[in-house]
Amino acid sequence: MADPIAPAHGDIDFPASGRRVFTVEAEALAAVSARLDGGFADACRLVLQARGRVVCIGMGKSGHIARKIAATLASTGTPAFFVHPGEAAHGDLGMITDADVVLALSYSGESDEILTLMPVLKRQGNRVIAMTGRPASTMAREADVHLDVSVPAEACPLHLAPTSSTTASLAMGDALAVALLEARGFTADDFARSHPAGALGRRLLLHISDVMHAGDDLPVVRPTASVSEALVEMSRKRLGLTAVADDTGRLLGVFTDGDLRRTLDDAKLDLRSATIEQVMTHRPRTIGADVLAVEAAHVMEQHKINGLLVVDGEGRVVGALNIHDLLRARVV
Incomplete structure (x- = not known):
């Protein structure tokens, strides 16, 4: 041939x-x-x-x-x-x-x-x-x-x-x-209104509030919670992370799968008595609910993370999302 x-x-x-x-x-x-x-x-x-x-x-x-x-x-x-x-x-x-x-x-x-x-x-x-x-x-x-x-x-x-x-x-x-x-x-918003279909429309129209987990689906624990309690919350909500917030909902930190691996590698830490406040990541990356969902993808890529917490203007945690939420929404 x-x-x-x-x-x-x-x-x-x-x-x-x-x-x-x-x-x-x-x-x-x-x-x-x-x-x-x-x-x-x-x-x-x-x-x-x-x-x-x-x-x-x-x-x-x-x-x-x-x-x-x-x-x-x-x-x-x-x-x-x-x-x-x-x-x-x-x-x-x-x-x-x-x-x-x-x-x-x-x-x-x-x-x-x-x-x-x-x-x-x-x-x-x-x-x-x-x-x-x-x-x-x-x-x-x-x-x-x-x-x-x-x-x-x-x-x-x-x-x-x-x-x-x-x-x-x-x-x-x-x-x-x-x-x-x-x-x-x-503006970009004007452009989005004439391109509602396809990948371009999704990138221009979807906001964080459209894809984030909120309410009962939001993983969150108090700083006094044990590591095992945090793991239960993470398993139930299936986002690979949990927010750590005070009684008013103000975000204090985040505990992720990566934090868990680092915690298990710490031979000096007694997991049975440790609270989540001791092992959480302080000052985590956050994003606002009114931001375009594609911006979340940029933040995750830039900082090499798989999830983000969503906060309001007062610093209270109102939602959470991970890379899989963006993939399902076909934003990335």
Whole structure:
């Protein structure tokens, strides 16, 4: 049986070919970045002042980029959606209201499907931002704002397949989204509300209070408790630790599986008479209930511990969690 990845194309240097694409596209991005000017600022202001949404349109590869830009805008605080310009001319134009801003993508600036829509959009009162590679194109002239994404060369050696130009358009869309995000004061909590599903949502939405053990499930003993009593509490609550608190609930220390091993290694200690206060860890690592659960994972990793106690503003212990709680919640 032949090797499926055996050389079959002579002496072609595939990695070198790939690196050339990265070089050409990086140069293209640098060229577009150098041209960001007042037009970019005008585009941002136009969107911020709009009463409606951003409607992204484009044909072919530009259409794919327009879809992604719409998705990025929508997830970062700027309501947006994609409309296929060909379908718009056959009824979908009704999805665009006079309060919307239209972001039209066409590298040539001469897309027939988009040019057909321009007079209708103008008559309806829509403001148009054109993203093209030709400042003298029809779209650029007809738009209220033009964003120049022209590139020195395509990465395709035939100079035919949109490569550098689509990368530049995508980066320009990301630049718009991030600039608008910053202008709106968009926060991580805002981002979480539009990403409730999947790992990202869990990391942004779950707080310590959502995963911690509290009430009767919280392992806690008084400082006068014996080591055996503390072990019983740890076994019943199955967290690998117990808090040590006074009568008011104020945290004094913690006793963990690791503390137990160290205690057993202490030949001078009489376990039958020792109290938990003698063998507990003083000043344990703690966390607040309103902190994101992912922060607990960071603390555990940083300090190489498997559990945390949760305290309130008065230093009273209100909960506990371990790494397994974070794993079950799929935060880590």
